[in-house]
Amino acid sequence: METQEPKRCHVCALEVEAHMEAWCNWCGNLYHLNSRADLPGTDCGQVWINEEHLALEFACNVCLAxxxxxxxxxxxxxxxxxxxxxxxxxxxxxxxxxxxxxxxxxxxxxxxxxxxxxxxxxxxxxx
Ligand SMILES: [Zn+2]
Ligand SMILES: [Zn+2]
Known part of the structure; x- marks a missing residue:
């Protein structure tokens, strides 16, 4: 079953487009993270590389601040x-x-x- 409910950002509560989807490693919630330099978008969190695990880490602004x-x-x-x-x-x-x-x-x-x-x-x- 598919739902027509738009996915909403945990940080700003606005709809999250497909190219903006990211999930926080701490709280597990969806937030805005613009992965496309050619499309407009506002980040509601960060992503960086964990040097110890060489893995991308995601965190929403709620957990970061x-x-x-x-x-x-x-x-x-x-x-x-x-x-x-x-x-x-x-x-x-x-x-x-x-x-x-x-x-x-x-x-x-x-x-x-x-x-x-x-x-x-x-x-x-x-x-
Ligand atoms: Zn947002
Ligand atoms: Zn979070």
Missing amino acids: PPAEPGSLDDVLDLVEAAAAAGMTPAALEALAASGGVRHRRTAGGILLFRRGDLPGGVARRG
Whole structure:
């Protein structure tokens, strides 16, 4: 039996076109990830290569950006947040971390964490 219900993004609740489908490795929900450079689309999450397992990892923005807790966690950033703060792509920052160029911590779940003060440059890019 087929359903005519459109597939909806877990992050923004809008319909997900076929070329935008991705499933989060953490929560398992569908989200927008544009796999076609020639088609317009907004990403509602990220994909990157896990260097230990040489596998693609997917995570939606809900899992990448949990609600901010007051106080002590403010300067602990995940890869995407840290990359944005450093004006780098997540891939470039992960490569830098892998080469020992920036202090970081990898959680048991494989997520890279950084402290804001350890990030290189801090040059914010716009546009
Ligand atoms: Zn979405
Ligand atoms: Zn998720």
